[in-house]
Amino acid sequence: MRYYFERPIYQCALLMLIVFIIDLIIPLGVAVGVLYVCCIALLIREKVKVTLMFSIVATLLTVAIPVITFDENTTWMAFVNRGISVLAVWMIYFIVVKHRILDHKMRVYTTKLEIKNKELEQFNYVASHDLQEPLNTIRSFSMLLNQQYGGVIDKKADKYLLFINRASVRMSELVKALLDYGRIGHNMNLEKVDCNVLVNEVKTDIDSLISKSNAQLYVNKLPKVKGYETELRLLFQNLISNAIKFQNKDTTPIIKIGASLETDQWIFFVKDNGIGIDQVHRERIFAIFQRLHSTCEYEGTGIGLAHCRKIVDLHGGRIWLDSQVDKGSTFYFNIPA
Ligand code: ADP
DSSP states (O other): OHHHHHSHHHHHHHHHHHHHHHHHHSOOTTHHHHHHHHHHHTTTTSOHHHHHHHHHHHHHHHHHHHHHTOSTTOOHHHHHHHHHHHHHHHHHHHHHHHHHHHHHHHHHHHHHHHHHHHHHHHHHHHHHHHHHHHHHHHHHHHHHHHHHHTTTSOHHHHHHHHHHHHHHHHHHHHHHHHHHHHHTTSSOOOEEEEHHHHHHHHHHHTHHHHHHHTOEEEEOOOOEEEEOHHHHHHHHHHHHHHHHHSOOTTOOOEEEEEEEEETTEEEEEEEOOSSOOOGGGTTGGGSTTOOSSOTTTSOOOSOHHHHHHHHHHHTTOOEEEEEETTTEEEEEEEEEO
């Protein structure tokens, strides 16, 4: 019995019956239309055929009352009221049908998108995972060659072996970065994250980089946000490491980190006094494997900021920067408060 009353079709049928009985005892006039509209609105998730059937029944019930109760006291106004009620019923019918069509289209798009996304993730995983295997073979054999024949053939051969080794190490790093990129967004738990604790942990993790560069970090009081802890830690780590890394040789990195509340968003910033970024590259640097310098100048794979953008996207935010060449950069990102 409970099952029936939980279903919108039965709820709608029962309510319509009640409205009809009340209307029969005390003619409700134009109000009857409003009540039938409320009943039909319950069917928003049902099939179009069901909504159509109930709209026809509502129309018949609305029109039936003045016909059944017709006498010399019935005025033409009663029929006008019924006409308005019928109009209201059919208006809600078309609204419900339109909603159903849009809802259906959205479901189809979402399913297609989910399938494509899964395919892409799988492709990324298979490509990067399977590439590791032949790469490891190249690396280990070039190392073996180096150990056993280093200095035996000639200097040129040694140089070529070194190039092979370096290239395979680099490719291995790129493939690993690609795998990590694909993993972002898996097995995540949304939780309250204290960004002060997070940044302190990052400082500990990159302690050797900080002391090697004599970097000075000034961290304002940061908020607690609802987010994905591991991903947020990676976000801060990438931005802080970049701020330390992309510096002229003779400057001491000075990094400022803070956040401000603007309406319903926390806007975080990571500011440095580094080499800066030209205006033309401001979008490009967030794409995967895009770098503005060679690995000889500054080490890296070019995936850090792509990670950052993916993480901020996952939190429903945006990442952007403000920068001037040789004057430093400020990276901003927002997270809903
Ligand atoms: P990676 O650090 O591995 O090179 P990223 O994706 O983190 O890759 O950064 C992409 C590029 O953006 C970098 O190669 C660098 O040219 C530029 N960049 C990133 N952060 C900074 C920064 N704080 N100052 C100047 N340039 C930066």
